[in-house]
Amino acid sequence: MFDPQLAEIRFGCGLSPEVAPPVSVQDMLARLTGPDHAAARFPVEDFPQFRERMKRSAVHLKIRRSMRGTKAAEEARKAHQLEKKHARIAQGQWHAQRLLRRVWTADGLRERLTWFWADHFTAVGKTGNMRRAATPHVEAFIRPHVTGRFADLLRAAVTSPLMLHYLDQHRSMGPHSRRAQNRGGGAGLNENLAREVLELHTLGVKAPYAQADVRELAELFTGMYFDAQSGFKFRRDFAEPGPEQVLGRSYGGAKPSVSDIFAVLDDLAAHPATAAHVAQKLAVHFVADTPDPDLVARLTRVFVQTGGDLLAVTEALLTHPAAWAPALGNVKQPWEFMTSAARALAVPPTRFRGLKENQLRPLLHGPLVRMGQRWETPLGPDGWPEEDDAWITPQGLAARMGWAMVMPARLQPDLPDPRDFVRHALGDHAPGAVIFAAEAAETQREGVGLILSSPAFQRK
Amino acid sequence: MSHDRPSRRAFLTRSLALGCSLAASPLVTPVSFAAAPWPNRLVVIILRGAMDGLDVVRPVGDPGFAGLRAGLRDGGAAAALDLNGFFALHPALGPLMPLWQAGEMSFVHAVSTPYRDKRSHFDGQDLLEAGTPDLSGAGARDGWLNRMLQQVPGVEAETSFALGHDDMLLTKGAAPVANWSPELGLSISPQAELLARQMMADDPLFRDALDEALMLSEQTEATPGGMAAMGGMDGGADMAGMAGNAAGAAPAGPRARQPHNAIARFAAERLRKDARIAAFSLGGFDTHLRQDLALPKALTRLADTILTLRAEMGVAWNKTAVVAMTEFGRTARANGSGGTDHGTGGAMLLAGGALRGGQVLGQWPGLRRADLYQGRDLMPTRDVRAHAGWLMRGLYGFDRGLIESTIFPGLDMGGDPGLLL
Numbered sequence: 001m002f003d004p005q006l007a008e009i010r011f012g013c014g015l016s017p018e019v020a021p022p023v024s025v026q027d028m029l030a031r032l033t034g035p036d037h038a039a040a041r042f043p044v045e046d047f048p049q050f051r052e053r054m055k056r057s058a059v060h061l062k063i064r065r066s067m068r069g070t071k072a073a074e075e076a077r078k079a080h081q082l083e084k085k086h087a088r089i090a091q092g093q094w095h096a097q098r099l100l101r102r103v104w105t106a107d108g109l110r111e112r113l114t115w116f117w118a119d120h121f122t123a124v125g126k127t128g129n130m131r132r133a134a135t136p137h138v139e140a141f142i143r144p145h146v147t148g149r150f151a152d153l154l155r156a157a158v159t160s161p162l163m164l165h166y167l168d169q170h171r172s173m174g175p176h177s178r179r180a181q182n183r184g185g186g187a188g189l190n191e192n193l194a195r196e197v198l199e200l201h202t203l204g205v206k207a208p209y210a211q212a213d214v215r216e217l218a219e220l221f222t223g224m225y226f227d228a229q230s231g232f233k234f235r236r237d238f239a240e241p242g243p244e245q246v247l248g249r250s251y252g253g254a255k256p257s258v259s260d261i262f263a264v265l266d267d268l269a270a271h272p273a274t275a276a277h278v279a280q281k282l283a284v285h286f287v288a289d290t291p292d293p294d295l296v297a298r299l300t301r302v303f304v305q306t307g308g309d310l311l312a313v314t315e316a317l318l319t320h321p322a323a324w325a326p327a328l329g330n331v332k333q334p335w336e337f338m339t340s341a342a343r344a345l346a347v348p349p350t351r352f353r354g355l356k357e358n359q360l361r362p363l364l365h366g367p368l369v370r371m372g373q374r375w376e377t378p379l380g381p382d383g384w385p386e387e388d389d390a391w392i393t394p395q396g397l398a399a400r401m402g403w404a405m406v407m408p409a410r411l412q413p414d415l416p417d418p419r420d421f422v423r424h425a426l427g428d429h430a431p432g433a434v435i436f437a438a439e440a441a442e443t444q445r446e447g448v449g450l451i452l453s454s455p456a457f458q459r460k
Numbered sequence: 461m462s463h464d465r466p467s468r469r470a471f472l473t474r475s476l477a478l479g480c481s482l483a484a485s486p487l488v489t490p491v492s493f494a495a496a497p498w499p500n501r502l503v504v505i506i507l508r509g510a511m512d513g514l515d516v517v518r519p520v521g522d523p524g525f526a527g528l529r530a531g532l533r534d535g536g537a538a539a540a541l542d543l544n545g546f547f548a549l550h551p552a553l554g555p556l557m558p559l560w561q562a563g564e565m566s567f568v569h570a571v572s573t574p575y576r577d578k579r580s581h582f583d584g585q586d587l588l589e590a591g592t593p594d595l596s597g598a599g600a601r602d603g604w605l606n607r608m609l610q611q612v613p614g615v616e617a618e619t620s621f622a623l624g625h626d627d628m629l630l631t632k633g634a635a636p637v638a639n640w641s642p643e644l645g646l647s648i649s650p651q652a653e654l655l656a657r658q659m660m661a662d663d664p665l666f667r668d669a670l671d672e673a674l675m676l677s678e679q680t681e682a683t684p685g686g687m688a689a690m691g692g693m694d695g696g697a698d699m700a701g702m703a704g705n706a707a708g709a710a711p712a713g714p715r716a717r718q719p720h721n722a723i724a725r726f727a728a729e730r731l732r733k734d735a736r737i738a739a740f741s742l743g744g745f746d747t748h749l750r751q752d753l754a755l756p757k758a759l760t761r762l763a764d765t766i767l768t769l770r771a772e773m774g775v776a777w778n779k780t781a782v783v784a785m786t787e788f789g790r791t792a793r794a795n796g797s798g799g800t801d802h803g804t805g806g807a808m809l810l811a812g813g814a815l816r817g818g819q820v821l822g823q824w825p826g827l828r829r830a831d832l833y834q835g836r837d838l839m840p841t842r843d844v845r846a847h848a849g850w851l852m853r854g855l856y857g858f859d860r861g862l863i864e865s866t867i868f869p870g871l872d873m874g875g876d877p878g879l880l881l
Contacts, residue, residue, distance in 0.1 A: 069796060077797075126582040171578075192595070331665075379629060380586075392665050394672040398646045401656070401673075405648060433662075437655035446652045453656055455663040 001324050005427040009328070010460050011286060011318065012108025014340025017416075017424040019106050025318045031107040033147055033311065038105040039139070042349075044094040047140035047161070047231070050133055054228035057083050057129050087132040092360045094135040095375055096352035099364065102339035103347050113146040113314065114138060115335075116285050119383040120278075121157035121201060123166040124376065130165050134376040137162040150278065150308030151269035155262060158197060161226035167193035167381065174222040174240020174256075189240075194218035196381045202268040204277030209247060216244040220251055220264055234258035247271070275303035282317060284386050288329045292322035328429065328459035331388040334371035336460070337400060341452050344425035345412040367407065370399035392458075400458065405449035418447025431456050500779045500814060500855040501731045503769065504605060504739040504848075506630060507762070507786040508585060509746030512800050513807030514792060514838060515755060516553065517567045517820060521546035524827030531794025534752040543567075547820045552759035555767060556811070558708035563817035564770075566810045566879065568847050570822045572788055572840035574870075579802035581746065584787030589629035591845055593870040604845075605739055606633030607867045608852060620737035621730055623723045631739050646677040710771035711764045724765045728772030731780070745786060748799040766811050778813035781851055781880065789838050792827060805838035808847065814855065816881050821847075842874065849873045854880040 004021035007028060008014060015021070022028045060083065063076035102111050118138045125131035141160040145153035157163055164170045172190035173179050180188075194217040199205045223239030226232050234257075242252025242260065249267065252260035268274060279299035283291035295317070302309075302316040317323055332340060352360060368375050372391065378384050385391070409415050418438040422430050434454045441447035451457060519525050520537035529535040540548035541557055547569070549557070559565040574594065575587040586595055591604025609615045615635055622631040631637045648656070653674065660666040711721055720742060727738040742765065744758035762784060770777050789806025805825070810817075825831050825839035833839045845868040852858050852867065864871050 126580055168578075379632070388665055392669045394669050394676055397666065397669040398673040398677060401646060401648070401670075405652070431659070433655075433659045437659055440651070440655055442649055442651045446649060449648075450652060450655050450659065454659045455666045456659075458666070 013102040013111055014343045015427050016343045018346045028109055029315060032109050038101040042097040042100045044097050044139055045136045047136040050136035051228055051231060053087055053129050058228045084129055087129045089357050091132040092357050095364050099339050099342060100349055103343045114143045117146055118142045122378050122381050122383040123162040133162045147311040150310055151266050154269045155265050159232045161231055164224055164226050167196055169193040170225045172222050173238045174219055177240055178237040189218050191218040194221050200382055203271060203273040207273035213246050217246050220244040223256055269308055275300045279303055287323055289387055295320045295322040330460050331391050332458055332460050333384060334368050334373035337458060342411055345408055347411045367403045372396050401453045404452035408448050409445055415444055415448060421448055422451050425451050426456055429456060498736055498856050502737050502855055503782040505784040506741040507745050507784055508741050508743040510788050510790055510802055511745040511786040512790040516550045517569055517807045518548045520548045522827050528793045532751050544820055550759055552756035553763050555707050555763045559811055564811055564813055564815060565817045566815055566819045568808045568821045570805045570825050570838055570841045571808055571844040572805050573844055586629055588787045591868045602633030603630035604867050605630045606635050609635035621735050623727055623740040646673050710767045720761045720765050721768050724768035725772050728769050732773055732776045749797045751799040780812040781814045782811040784809040785844055791836050792832050792838055803837035804833045805840035808844055814880055816878055821877050845871050846873050850877055850879055
């Protein structure tokens with residue numbers, strides 16, 4: 001059953017020579033529900049702060065559009081460019097902070113759950129400053145809800161400005177909305193968010209819903225909007241007058257209201273198909289690509305019985321025997337690989353302080369690109385792949401090994417002796433071949449690189 | 461989404477059954493010529509950022525052209541290279557003129573994907589690579605090149621390569637496609653290699669990937685400095701300060717080591733052997749500002765890439781079609797900053813010895829205001845997918861109905877544009 005080292009490797013951010021692992025499941029849950037020390041120690045921007053950037057950009061854009069060809073417009077263009085540059089630099093700094101959270105946290109499970117749920121509700125910025133918004137979005141709309149009710153998390157994620165932007169919801173207008181009537185055509189429905197809410201966020205693609213449900217949900221979703229000033233808001237003039245039928249239930253009436261949208265989200269959150277979908281995804285992510293059916297059944301049951309209490313579901317995961325199978329299974333994603341290596345190396349909290357953008361990017365951004373996980377840029381709304389063989393490709397493995405051979409010395413100039421490091425990194429889970437490699441390597445650098453390249457380190 | 465993908469294991473098992481002793485690595489086992497389903501090669505290059513077709517293939521014979529382009533420094537007829545009296549080529553593609561003259565290069569003008577109006581790179585590229593009419597269907601999560609491969613029994617990962625760091629939707633899907641970046645050369649000491657092999661001996665996933673990585677990196681010229689170059693390469697290296705090419709000659713010297721040329725060389729090497737399909741992308745086409753400076757850099761990379769492929773492929777070039785396509789075109793009129801903004805209709809470039817070259821294809825829509833899409837963009841007169849479809853049909857003999865229903869759902873291929881010899 002519970003094993004402190006396995007708790008760190010499978011449910012945390014990896015073993016650390018400096019931070020003691022949890023002593024029990026109760027200890028893990030106590031840390032998880034206690035104060036968010038990692039976020040306080042390594043702060044990133046919250047979404048309300050990020051909106052200040054959006055506001056400034058909106059002002060520049062307005063000047064450019066209204067005063068085209070003037071000197072003021074040219075200055076606004078330059079100011080806007082500068083604004084985008086600052087946001088890009090800030091994104092790099094948040095990237096470093098998020099790495100350091102994983103290196104120094106005593107509550108690795110919180111980082112892991114945040115990552116899991118951010119991926120479940122993948123949202124990617126497509127243009128301008130929104131391309132930098134993912135970390136503030138996760139900080140504001142995902143992280144606070146990972147031990148709360150799924151319904152609250154769903155509502156927060158779906159109404160996040162980044163999600164509305166990513167899946168084009170703010171451009172969707174009801175065909176009979178006031179706006180469409182006034183414009184006399186040209187306004188249209190966009191089904192993007194509605195489809196993904198059903199397919200990815202709640203019921204899952206195998207659940208019994210039809211194109212008509214997608215269409216009606218898209219009509220119900222019209223009016224969800226955001227702007228720099230207020231963040232999420234409901235625009236009645238965009239909204240399609242109801243009612244709409246989703247999964248056989250009727251929502252809304254002639255007068256559109258945001259409460260109808262919240263009602264359908266709550267119902268979708270409580271749907272048994274959602275429970276099964278979420279349970280399967282959790283088990284796959286944390287335990288195995290093909291998880292024990294009994295584990296999935298138990299998570300589903302607890303989800304349904306508690307009305308989607310994510311703390312209870314997490315506890316159910318941690319107290320199931322399948323979760324503690326001693327053989328390491330899933331392959332770490334590149335971000336997990338890189339950060340758990342940094343944790344084993346105990347990369348100092350000051351390592352990235354004062355670095356310029358062009359010094360930071362080769363340490364953090366570049367390696368992830370090569371390993372196939374461009375920071376905050378999954379290819380589609382379905383997020384990063386879970387299958388081990390999606391990551392351990394010839395090029396993926398070459399990128400990981402290349403990183404392991406070179407970068408540890410740059411992150412931790414005081415490189416440990418491989419014979420010690422094999423214990424820092426793998427604890428009691430070090431296979432004989434890895435202990436041997438640590439001793440037999442030609443150089444300290446290659447010894448450390450080999451340990452980090454081992455399947456034992458790359459699996460969790 | 462969940463197809464039964466032929467796994468690497470399955471492939472290895474098959475190799476074993478064929479009696480190949482070094483079955484631990486699929487690369488030791490060359491796919492025999494008979495097993496390779498076709499002799500013809502297809503290289504797909506995605507030009508990211510929306511290439512300005514009107515600047516690349518300039519309709520200098522259209523009376524509206526000069527006026528629209530007055531805002532671009534160097535956007536007119538003066539420096540352009542005559543193609544057929546009506547169209548003239550951007551001077552930065554001058555090194556490709558020998559291909560034009562030899563009938564190894566064509567252009568198609570006024571084409572686009574079905575994507576309209578939002579003009580987002582992100583969606584535009586997704587649609588270009590998905591090959592679907594819109595992004596709402598299930599098809600939007602796999603790419604048309606992969607769907608093509610799914611139609612062919614016996615395709616192996618070594619048949620097709622996706623190159624570079626970019627995760628390409630184009631090649632995603634159930635069919636096996638090998639991915640590699642030539643600069644990922646794994647340069648470790650022989651001792652470290654031995655120890656790594658021992659550590660991974662009991663873990664087939666890692667063991668096989670390592671075998672293949674070591675094999676591929678042996679076959680690839682290592683980046684100077686090996687892994688020490690890691691810090692500098694950041695997914696998009698700076699290409700500034702490149703000198704022009706001698707006409708028709710592949711880049712040599714330090715330029716030959718730039719990432720796009722390394723990729724082209726690696727692709728050529730694989731295509732010369734067993735691979736039949738290669739895909740990668742080139743960026744830098746988003747020219748909102750001072751297009752006269754920005755576009756030549758991107759076009760020089762494109763010319764380099766094609767010349768490298770041609771030089772390195774040898775006789776296989778005669779059985780090759782290269783298609784370079786972009787997510788959409790740019791505005792017909794120059795903007796206020798010496799560039800162009802996102803538009804609709806654009807141009808595609810075709811090269812290769814398999815082509816019936818020397819043509820600028822497509823129905824020219826004209827450039828009067830009323831001719832333009834929404835009064836601002838070159839009007840697309842044909843779906844860019846139609847030409848890709850006709851290439852597949854010509855190269856690999858796919859049934860037209862299959863192309864129109866499965867590979868490019870909803871496409872009407874229309875008449876045969878006669879792209880190939």
